[in-house]
Amino acid sequence: MRKHILIVLGLILLVIAGGVVYLAWPDTAKLPADAVTGKRPQIAAPREQVIPTVDVAKVVGWQGAARPTVAAGLQVQPFATGLDHPRWMYRLPNGDVLVAETNSPPREGGGITGFVMKILMGRAGAGTPSANRITLLRDANGDGVAETRSAFMTGLNSPFGMTLLDGQLYIANTDALVRVPYVEGATKITAKPELVIKLNPGGNHWARNVVTAADGKTLYVSVGSSSNIAENGMAAEKYRANILQVWPVDKNWRIYAAGLRNPVGMAINPASGQLWTVVNERDQLGSDLAPDYLTQIEFGDHFGWPWYYWGGYPDARVEPKNPALQEYSKRPDFALGAHVAALGLTFANETRLGARFAGGAFVGEHGSWNRKPVSGYKVVYVPFAAGGFPAANAKPVEVVGGFLDKDGNAQGRPVGVIADRTGALLVADDVGNRIWRVSAR
Structure with a gap:
């Protein structure tokens, strides 16, 4: 009899627990997406999730003549199609455009996390093997379409960022910064890449970016964390969640800034010569936390990860605690919204899209997986004031949208954004497998 009572009690508790999980999952946003943007976003109370909210748009691709939508006064057309995951x-x-056709390296580890990540990557169109290629695109006749395409470099290891310095082309592979001699006008490089510095690979954030500093002598290299909140221990995060400064002649480097969960897009602000970056913040604190952000970076900055977010809000999940860091956690300059997956970044000094889009920054938002309803999946413009920072009451302005169809499926997902030689904005669409060109009418 007692055994039967215990069984019944166990079933009741199971039903109650299941009900709690059902009511709490998936977590739905209580704030409008726009409320978690700007210089002073609303920071909601955390809603911790043991089971993460999963709401990623299923990839269906662009059908027929479908294309993104653009802001008034602009037009969009394909610059290049038929690419393999251009990021x-x-x-x-000389105006040629290099595009990294790339994807995550094979992921190690299994368990529930590995299983969920494989499902997410497949649904989001990111589960295919990396092409490990940099392709050169050339629009020689200036009609806005690249008529020449060549495999510029192959055999790389999940390449991402690229920059020129002193006749050398630097490429940020997932595990190393390498370089090759560059000759203007070349359509192919066969030289074996030379190692500059090694980078720690593996984990959830594989993309490494590189930009040339304003001093014309050093490079900045971004390396995202290997996990969400250092749940595998800080030893696994050695030299991760950092932006590094590299002296390429000597092959020396140092940590330039830290506490940046996943800084991907980097650019030099032309108004100040300072480094700026966009950062993907942490997951599983609810659909309203924590905001991804755009911020200036100075030497010695620490933005709090994994212990703190948005300038000192503690993440109670992280052990051991680090109370001494709280007052030194730098608050970012501009919130872009929760879970938008901000990746691309370029300043508007080289674009020619009209007075409305001059003097600020463009951000490619790849789109959320841990928010309901989804956020991101667009390119936004952040207006800056004359002092070189986002305007006091600025909000992100949608410049390129329509990446989600009427059913909420992903026709494409924007990543990198740059200006072409005419001042049009190029947008890499990694699951649409094309590059879009946005220009003034």
Whole structure:
């Protein structure tokens, strides 16, 4: 009899627990997406999730003549199609455009986390093997369409960022910064890449970016964390969640800034010569937390990860605690919204899209997986004031949208954004497998 009572009690508790999980999952946003943007976003109370909210748009691709929508006064057309997961771009001095056709390296580890990540990657169109290629695109006749395409470099290891410095092309592979000699006008490089510095690979954030500093002598390299909140221990995060400063002649480097969960897009602000970046913040605190952000970076900055977010809000999940860091956690300059997956970044000094889009920054938002309803899946513009920072009451302005169809499926997902030689904005669409060109009418 007692055994039967215990069984019944166990079933009741199971039903109650299941009900709690059902009521709490998936977590739905209680704030409008726009409320978690700007210089002073609303920071909601955390809603911790043991089972993460999963709401990623299913990829269906662009059908027929479908294309993104653009802000009034602009037009959009394909610059290049038929690419293999184009993520990042770099414009060479002669106007040629390099595009990294790349994806995550094979992921190690299994368990529930590995299982969920494989499902997410497949649904989001990110589960295919990396092409490990940099392709050169050339629009010689200036009609806004690349008529020449060549495999510029192959055999790389999940390449992402690219930059030129002193006749060398630097490429940020997932595990190393490498370089090759560059000759203007070349359509192919066969030289074996030379190692500059090694980078710690593996984990959830594989993309490494590189930009040339304003001093013309050093490089900045971004390396995201290997996990959400250092749940595998800080030893696994050695030299991760950092932006590094590299002296390429000597092959020396140092940590330039820290506490940046996943800084991907980096750019030099032309008004100040300072480094700026966009950062993907943490997951599983609810659909309203924590905001991804755009911020200036200075030497010695620490933005709090994994212990703190948005300038000192503690993440109670992280052990051991680090109370001494709280007052030194730098608050970012501009919130872009919760879970938008901000990746692309370029300043508007080289674009020619009209007075409305001059003097600020463009951000490619790849789109959320841990928010309901979804956020991101667009390119936004952040207006800046004359002092070189986002305007006091600025909000992100949608410039390119329509990446989600009427059923909420992803026709494409924006990543890198750069200006072409005419001042049009190029947008790498990694699951639409094309690059879009946005220009003034």
